[in-house]
Amino acid sequence: MNDTAFTFKTLNPDTILDALFEHGIRVDSGLTPLNSFENRVYQFQDEDRQRFVVKFYRPQRWSAEQIAEEHQFALELQADEIPMAAPLRFNGDTVLTHQGYYFAVFPSLGGRQYEADNIDQMEWVGRYLGRIHQTGRRERFQHRPEMGVKEYLLEPRQVFEHSNLMPAALKERFLKTTDELIDAVMAQWHGRFNLLRLHGDCHPGNILWRDGPLFVDLDDARTGPAVQDLWMLLNGDKAEQRMQLETIIEAYEEFCPFNTEELALIEPLRAMRLVYYLAWLIRRWDDPAFPKNFPWLTGEDYWLRQTATFAEQIKTLREPPLQLVPMY
Structure with missing residues (x-):
């Protein structure tokens, strides 16, 4: 796939309409872009006034086999009566192709925003996460990656070193702080956990509320x-997070046991996300959508703040990990 496709320059409305028409869908409305930088996602209405969402995957990221595993996991969850947005089949296939792009069509499922500070909603989500992991434990992904320090720390470190986006005068200090953060994570990254298929990106923005939670976007499943x-x-301070964690885990364990030793991984995982996200921005800079929406990425203030954020996370990693209050 060429670089033009990687940046979606060849994906225009006519291409999208042709792709859908090839699979028997006649669009009878405009294509409304939905919030997604990694892929290109559009909502539309067909000639029968049914609403759908079409998702075009960024080229060079996932293979057809990896996308198929994402879809299969979503369909398994749906079959287990878990509220998960799952792709539609066309002649038995969910992974569709057009002009070298992989894409999928989903029913349009509306809902309110999940309230991140609502304990009742959090309890519901915890219960469904237990069910999601109950399904996730049944088998393993064969093609999608395993979460670990190589993908989330070591490879991003190389991206930082070879990037020209950060001011040269700040680069040495930033890389030194990054190395210290990596060392702090590596000191705590242990193998005392069971691997399973995950949602992978279960933040509040990927949960809708429709008389209960609706989970969307398994693009980062691994x-x-x-x-x-x-x-x-x-969210909030440590006392609030501890209360939230107790709520989630108590509900979670109605369906699936939780290994409390994994709580020590929370801050390492947070650090890994910080590093990975920054490398993701740099890797996508050739896509015109990124300089347009993240213009501050090349500014000195931004890199000074990132260095300070990494340094603060190092301090957090050296503190005792979040723990549940013992029950007597």
């Missing part, structure tokens, strides 16, 4: 520790 799908739901 194999890893269960706590990866829990920690991004936490």
Whole structure:
């Protein structure tokens, strides 16, 4: 796939309409872009006034086999009566192609925003995460990656070193702080957890509320520790996070046991996400959507703040990890 396709320059409305028409869908409305930088996602209405969402995957990221595993996991969850947005089949296939692009069509499922500070909603989400992981434990991904330090720390470190986006005068200090952060994570990254298929990116923005939670976007699904799908739901100070964690885990364990030793991975996982996200921005800079939406990435203030954020995370990693209050 050429670089033009990687940046979606060849994906125009006519291409999208042709791709859908090839699979028997006649669009009877405009294509409304939805919030997604990694892929290109559009909502539309067909001639029968049914609403759908079409997702075009960024070329060079996932293989057809990896996308198929994402879809299969979504369909398994749906079959287990878990509220998960799953792709539609066309002649038995969910992974569709057009002009070298992989794409998929989903029913359009509306809902309210999940309230991240609502304990009742958090309890519901914890219960469904237990069910998601109950399904996720049944088998392993064969093609999608395993969450680990190579993808989330070591490879991004190389991206930083070879990037020309950060001011040269700040690069040495930033790389030194990055190395210290990596060392701090490596000191705590242990193997005392069971690997399972995860949502992978279960933050509040990927949960809608429709008389209960509706989970969307398995684009980052991969194999890893269960706590990866829990920690991004936490917010506030440590006391608030502890209360939230107790709520989530109590509900979670109605369906699936939780290994409390994984709580020590919360801050390492947070650090890995910080590093990976920054490398993701740099890797996508050739896509015109990124300089347009992240213009501050080349500014000195941004890199000074990132260095300070990494340094603060190092301090957090050296503190005792978040723990549940013992029950007597």
